[in-house]
Amino acid sequence: MQQAEQTSAPATTPKRPGHGAERAGAQAPRHTPARISTLLTLLLEEPISLYAAAVLRIGYGFLYFAFLLREFPHRDEIWGPGSPWTPALAKELFDQTGWASILTLSDSRAYFEVCYAAAIVISALFMLGWRTRAVSVLFAVVVTSFHARAIFMTDGGDNLILLMALYLVVTACGRRWSLDARRARLRASAGKTVLLPLDQASGELRRHLRDARLTVITVLHNCGMLVIAAQVCFLYGSAGLYKVQGASWGNGTALHYALNLDVFQPWPALSAMADEHDVLIAITCYLTVLLQVAFPFVLFGRLKYPVLTTLLGMHVGIAVFLGLPLFSGAMIVADAVFLPDRFYRYLGQLSRRVVPWADVRGAQTPTAEAAPQSVHTD
Structure with missing residues (x-):
């Protein structure tokens, strides 16, 4: 009986602590190539x-x-x-x-x-x-x-x-x-x-050249869009950090001074009316700094939608109260890079309902995207 217990002991010996973690750690690197492959697919294809x-x-x-x-x-x-x-x-x-x-x-x-x-x-x-x-x-x-x-x-x-x-x-x-x-x-x-009609070698060569051209165009486009997004993030982040260093933004009076500059008064009566609300001006100052500093960190969640909406209102206010429509318009357009394609497809469907004669379906047709001549449309 004692020998039998000793013989069966290895089967009932508890596993060493961390044994499962070691196995998980050994398997973790296997996921890294898959993620790299997914990233390359997104970038190249x-x-x-x-x-x-x-x-x-x-x-x-x-x-x-x-x-x-x-x-x-x-x-x-x-x-x-x-x-x-x-x-x-x-x-x-x-x-x-x-x-x-x-x-x-x-x-x-x-x-x-x-x-x-x-x-x-x-x-x-x-x-x-x-x-x-x-x-x-x-x-x-x-x-x-x-x-x-x-x-x-x-x-x-x-x-x-x-x-x-x-x-x-x-x-x-x-x-x-x-x-x-x-x-x-x-x-x-x-x-x-x-x-x-082409011989097999010539047709194969043209197909490879076309595929290579499509790949180059796709990579350049994706890199360009990522650089644009990074540029906007850097713009907001640096502007917010620069404002944090200023005493007038810290005490909530920066907009008060801006509203009282002649060069930023397209409508002096409107600027004077806005300058009467001290608490609202202070809140706007603090909210502006908060949104600009937090902007790069909220882009990967649903919080970006209320942030983008608030920034839209802020830029409209800059255009109206400070008389900078070109600057506000440029920033509003730049913010559009963070909205998903499904949002714009919905806008296209909505426009066709409101204006039935408007044909904005241009490149949504799968045939147009897959056809070789679509490479030449941009």
Whole structure:
């Protein structure tokens, strides 16, 4: 009996503490390659946030189009040969900063007028999404040139538009809600894809080249959208941390001083009325700092929706009370990058219900997305 108990003892011996944890730890690294594979699949095979990219294209194209039209009566004093900041002074600054502008290539007034008209047309075409891949480059050149020509006439909004115009060059921002997307859908529905008779080797080579091109476009688009999101997070975070260091934001009086500056009083009576509510101004100061500092940390949960809604109200208030519509519009459009595609698809469905004749289905057709010619729609 004793020998039998001794023989059966190993079967009933309790496991060492932490034995299960060791097995779990041994299996944990196996999940890491799977996560890396999922990340690479997301980065390489499927473009992300196509609707958000389209909203950025439409938003910034419209903002710059409206900006150029608004400043049309003052174009010569700001960017033209009659500006106090002459082309010669601008070129001298370019030698120090490395900037460049097509507006300084000639001092002719006729040349400037042609450039200004071309800038308005390019902004409109970029907004509409016509030949977006090429027009996005032209739009970036226009924004850079006008920004560099009058670099001291900025309010922060055109700085952000400049950055976004450069980032959007590498994105597929013309695949949704654009003339390019509509053209691709019409071609796909009409069956205009023609397959030429090729030998097997040539057809295989073309297929590999097409797949490689699609992969490059997808990677550039995804990286561009991630950089845009990171830029907005950095903007909000740095602005909030900068405000924390200021005494006027700490005691809730920063907006009081801003409302009493002549340069930020488009409607003095409205500014004076808002300045009468001391408690509300202090709460707005504290809420502004809190939202900006917390913004990068709430993007991965549902809390981002009330935060984005509050920021929308804040930017509308800046546009109305401080007279900075371009800056507010640029920030509102930038915030759109954090909204999911299902939200924009719902907006598209809602617009078709409200306006039945509006055809915004352009690139939602699966055939248009899968067709080889859809590569050329952005």
